[in-house]
Each structure stands twice: as structure tokens, then as C-alpha cells.
Amino acid sequence: MRLSLIPSQLSLQTLARTFSRDEVAPLAREADETGIFPLHLVKRMGELGFLAGTIAPEYGGAGMDYLSYTLISEELGWADSSVRGFLAVHGSLVSLCINDWGTEAQKQRYLPRLATGEIIGCYCLTEPNAGSDAGNLETTATLDGDEYILNGEKIWITNGGIADLAIVFATTDRAKKHKGICAFLVETNTPGFVREKMPGKELGHRASDHAHISLQSLRVPKSSLLGQEGDGFKIAMSALDHGRLGVAAGALGIAQACLDASVDFVRKRRAFGQRIGDFQMIQATIADMATEIEAARLLVYKAATMKDALSAGKALPTTRETSMAKLYATEIAVKAASNAVLLHGGRGYSNEYPVERHYRDIKGLQIYEGTSHIQRIVIARDIIGKEGKEGI
Ligand SMILES: Cc1cc2nc3c(=O)[nH]c(=O)nc-3n(C[C@H](O)[C@H](O)[C@H](O)COP(=O)(O)OP(=O)(O)OC[C@H]3O[C@@H](n4cnc5c(N)ncnc54)[C@H](O)[C@@H]3O)c2cc1C
Structure with missing residues (x-):
């Protein structure tokens, strides 16, 4: 490698x-x-x-x-x-x-x-009763002549309020579970696409546009189907495979920003007559943070490199490596952000310093595009195999 x-x-x-x-x-x-x-x-x-x-x-x-x-x-x-x-x-x-x-x-x-x-663009998968369990979504797609009629609710949709185009996941038959799900390309100026801001104030990603979207008897032509009828769940998961790599890299960026800010701070801040960076406990924190970031970087770059090999037709799917990268990078970034706030003392508790924002933002990366629990399920299933199927 x-x-x-x-x-x-x-x-x-x-x-x-x-x-x-x-x-x-x-x-x-x-x-x-x-x-x-x-x-x-x-x-x-x-x-x-x-x-x-x-x-x-x-x-x-x-x-x-x-x-x-x-x-x-x-x-x-x-x-x-x-x-x-x-x-x-x-x-x-x-x-x-x-x-x-x-x-x-x-x-x-x-x-x-x-x-x-x-x-x-925005991507509309999550619903009030279906987040991690996306295969259980309730939005319906009913064929009527040459059109589908969509009805349902989507929540936490990033870019939802400003998007011109939405990929909407809906089911034609809930009894078919995953196999009933379809993906649609919906232009957001279509009548029946109703959007409002998510209620409440977010912990982080406060500049992002998060929308609650209602699909109210929204009609789309058959030609707006993405893939074939019933491909929707596969499409949703393949998109998340791409997205998770970007989230893993974003977490790496947050962790690196926390390290950079902390190194800068501990070099300048003095206590008990010396730089706080000269205290061994502070040094241990910086050393661990830097080591974990480097380990995360290797996982993230490895997943990206394998994805490049895959698109060149030279490798197996990279779902496990992408989930490992997302899991590890987000978890170490949560720790890095928490330590960065601590190292900044009271100043880290104020938005005068960016570590305060990183500390709030990183929790989102641990949740969206599959929580850390879900990444562990993806990794373990790939290793152990599902019953009736061989693992590695
Ligand atoms: C900032 C932000 C942006 C987002 N943007 C989008 C977007 O653009 N489009 C979109 O479709 N969605 C988006 N989401 C939604 C996000 O993908 C979901 O919140 C996420 O998938 C979790 O679903 P949930 O909130 O319903 O939690 P739930 O699925 O209800 O999970 C609650 C808890 O239970 C755990 N859990 C669930 N199932 C299991 C299991 N089998 N084993 C162990 N633990 C389990 C979860 O890990 C979690 O800790 C966004 C969310 C946030 C916070």
C-alpha cells in the first residue's frame, strides 16, 4: 500500500x-x-x-x-x-x-x-418512525397511470429548505419490506413538496439547513424513478457508502483542527510559572490525540484508496473499510474535541475559540449516515456473516 x-x-x-x-x-x-x-x-x-x-x-x-x-x-x-x-x-x-x-x-x-x-441537492431517507431502521420507512409511492403519487414525512433533511432536487425514498408495498422501496428524483418546485425548518435549535451544524419535509399527494412521472422499482434500499445504502467516507474525512478534519488549536494554545498559555504544554499530563493528551488522528487518517485514506481500486475494477466492495473509517474517525474526534475544550480551560467553553463549535458539531457526525452502533453492526456482519451466508 x-x-x-x-x-x-x-x-x-x-x-x-x-x-x-x-x-x-x-x-x-x-x-x-x-x-x-x-x-x-x-x-x-x-x-x-x-x-x-x-x-x-x-x-x-x-x-x-x-x-x-x-x-x-x-x-x-x-x-x-x-x-x-x-x-x-x-x-x-x-x-x-x-x-x-x-x-x-x-x-x-x-x-x-x-x-x-x-x-x-438533498437526500430524503429519514422519517419520524424510521432512522437507523430505514428499511421500515412509511412514505408511500402509489402508481397511478404514468405517475407515482408520494405521501409521507421526512425529517432532518440537510439542504432540504434550499434544495432544487431531492432524492426521495418511498415504498410501493410495505409488506415487501426493503424490496418495496423505490428512489425518486423529485424537483422541489413540484406541488405537494412542503418544507419547513426543523423545530428546535440544533446542538451543532447550526449553519446547516435542516428541513422537515411533507410529501402531500405529490405526483412525479414514472421517468423520475431512479434505478428500477424495488432498487431503492440498495440505492440508499450505496449512496451512504459514498457519504460515509466524506463523513469519516470530515471527522478527521475536526480532530486535526482540535489538535492544531490545542498545540497552539498549550504553547502560549502559562500556569505555575511555565507553559502548560510542559506539564506531562498535557503532553500525554497531545501525544494520544496526535497518535489517534494518525491511525484514523490511515483508515480513512485506506478506505478511499480501496474505493479508487474498486472503481477501477480491481477490488472488492469497501463497505467494511468505509464503516471502520467512519466509526473510528468519529469516535476519536469526539474524544479530541472533548480534550481540546478541556485543554483550553474556561476559554474552550466559549465560542471565542473554535474548539467549542467542533465539540458540538462532532456529535452530529457520530449520528448521521449511520450511528456508531450501526457502523459496528455493518462491520460485524461483514466479518461474521449473516446466518446462511459465509463471512470472511
Ligand atoms: C445533523 C444531522 C443531519 C442529518 N441529515 C440527514 C439527511 O440529509 N438526510 C436524511 O435522510 N437523514 C439525515 N439525518 C438523520 C440521521 O441519518 C438519523 O438521525 C440517523 O440515521 C439516526 O436515526 P434516528 O435519529 O431515527 O435514531 P434511531 O434510529 O431511533 O436510533 C436511536 C438510538 O438507537 C440506536 N440503535 C438503533 N438501532 C440499533 C440497533 N439495531 N442496535 C443498536 N443500537 C441501535 C442508535 O444507534 C441510536 O443510538 C441527519 C441527522 C442529523 C443529526
Whole structure:
């Protein structure tokens, strides 16, 4: 396994780092306080080729490899999880899903505009009674002539209030469980697509747009079906396989930001006549944080590298490695953020320092696109195998 980045990856990493530090990070505190997403960054990410990173140039994408895309997510995560979260949903859950499952007409219609940010995408899977247990969703799709009629409710939909295009998962027959689920491409100006802001104030990702969406007898043509009828659950899971890699990289970025801020702080802050960075307990915390981040980075980059091999037709599916990367990177980032607040003392408890925001944001990464419990289930099932099926 190669442990160094090639020149094209290094130059994208530099581009993403410069963008994140110069254009994203300076806006993060105000966006978090006001709850207003800096929408101009969407077009900028389109200009930089980030919005459709791994998609082929013929559909407006940048044609980069997954490792490069992962590096971009890591740098955005360092600066602002709300912006990185936007990219994970718009770029991975929506664009890559259309790229993998769409017809030629669907790809031509949506991918180039998603790539520039002319239109924004959202991914509607979670419902009030179906989160981790997504196969149990209740939104219905009823065929009526050449149209499907959608009815149901979706919650916690990132970009839901600003999106132009939604991938909506609904069932044609609940008795068929997973096999009854279908995916639909729904233009959000369709009558019956009703959206409002999620109630309450979020713990983190406060600049993200989180919507509650009601589908009220919404009619879509048969041609809006993504994949075949009954493919919806497979489509949802394959999209999450892409998305989880971006979440893992985002967690890595948060952990690195917490380490960078902590190192800077412990070098300057003095107590008992010396730098706090000279106390052994502080040093142990920094050493553990740095070691865990490096271990997480190897898992994340390995999953990305395997995904590149997979897309080149040279490897097996990477679901286990992606889940391991997401599980480990989010768990160590939760710890890193908690320690970073502690190392900053009282200052870490105020949004005067970014570690306070990272501490709140990281809990979201541990929950969405499959909680840590669910990642453990995915990993264990892949290792042990389901009854009747061989594992490794
Ligand atoms: C900031 C944010 C953004 C989001 N964005 C989106 C989005 O864009 N689109 C979208 O569709 N959804 C989105 N979600 C929803 C998110 O994916 C769900 O919240 C998540 O999948 C968990 O589902 P739930 O909230 O229903 O919790 P539940 O599934 O009810 O889980 C509650 C608890 O039970 C545990 N649990 C459940 N089943 C098991 C099991 N079998 N074994 C052990 N433990 C279990 C869970 O791990 C969790 O700890 C977002 C959520 C957040 C917080």
C-alpha cells in the first residue's frame, strides 16, 4: 500500500486547504451564531471542482479520484462541518447516487447543474418512525397511470429548505419490506413538496439547513424513478457508502483542527510559572490525540484508496473499510474535541475559540449516515456473516 500522496492529490489538498482556511473558516463563527449558511460558497466550490469531484468531466465533474475527494472533505471539516456536510449531501449522497444509478437522460439533466451549484441537492431517507431502521420507512409511492403519487414525512433533511432536487425514498408495498422501496428524483418546485425548518435549535451544524419535509399527494412521472422499482434500499445504502467516507474525512478534519488549536494554545498559555504544554499530563493528551488522528487518517485514506481500486475494477466492495473509517474517525474526534475544550480551560467553553463549535458539531457526525452502533453492526456482519451466508 502506498503511504504518500501523488502530485495531483497534493495540489488538490493545497487548493482545498487554502480555500478552507482563507474563505470558509473566517465565516464559520458568524454562520454558526446566525444559523445562516454562507450560500456563496456553493458556487465557489463549484468553480473549484469540489461539488462533483469524482464525477466524469462529460457530466461536468472534475474526474478526480476518491482519495482527492477525501482530502477536500478533510480540509473542509477542519474549517466548518456545516460546509463539509453540505458537500457530503450534495456531492456524495445526491450527485454520486445519480451518477451510479441514473439513466443517461437523468444524468444529463441533473449532473452538470449540480456540479456548478446552479441547483442544490438533498437526500430524503429519514422519517419520524424510521432512522437507523430505514428499511421500515412509511412514505408511500402509489402508481397511478404514468405517475407515482408520494405521501409521507421526512425529517432532518440537510439542504432540504434550499434544495432544487431531492432524492426521495418511498415504498410501493410495505409488506415487501426493503424490496418495496423505490428512489425518486423529485424537483422541489413540484406541488405537494412542503418544507419547513426543523423545530428546535440544533446542538451543532447550526449553519446547516435542516428541513422537515411533507410529501402531500405529490405526483412525479414514472421517468423520475431512479434505478428500477424495488432498487431503492440498495440505492440508499450505496449512496451512504459514498457519504460515509466524506463523513469519516470530515471527522478527521475536526480532530486535526482540535489538535492544531490545542498545540497552539498549550504553547502560549502559562500556569505555575511555565507553559502548560510542559506539564506531562498535557503532553500525554497531545501525544494520544496526535497518535489517534494518525491511525484514523490511515483508515480513512485506506478506505478511499480501496474505493479508487474498486472503481477501477480491481477490488472488492469497501463497505467494511468505509464503516471502520467512519466509526473510528468519529469516535476519536469526539474524544479530541472533548480534550481540546478541556485543554483550553474556561476559554474552550466559549465560542471565542473554535474548539467549542467542533465539540458540538462532532456529535452530529457520530449520528448521521449511520450511528456508531450501526457502523459496528455493518462491520460485524461483514466479518461474521449473516446466518446462511459465509463471512470472511
Ligand atoms: C445533523 C444531522 C443531519 C442529518 N441529515 C440527514 C439527511 O440529509 N438526510 C436524511 O435522510 N437523514 C439525515 N439525518 C438523520 C440521521 O441519518 C438519523 O438521525 C440517523 O440515521 C439516526 O436515526 P434516528 O435519529 O431515527 O435514531 P434511531 O434510529 O431511533 O436510533 C436511536 C438510538 O438507537 C440506536 N440503535 C438503533 N438501532 C440499533 C440497533 N439495531 N442496535 C443498536 N443500537 C441501535 C442508535 O444507534 C441510536 O443510538 C441527519 C441527522 C442529523 C443529526
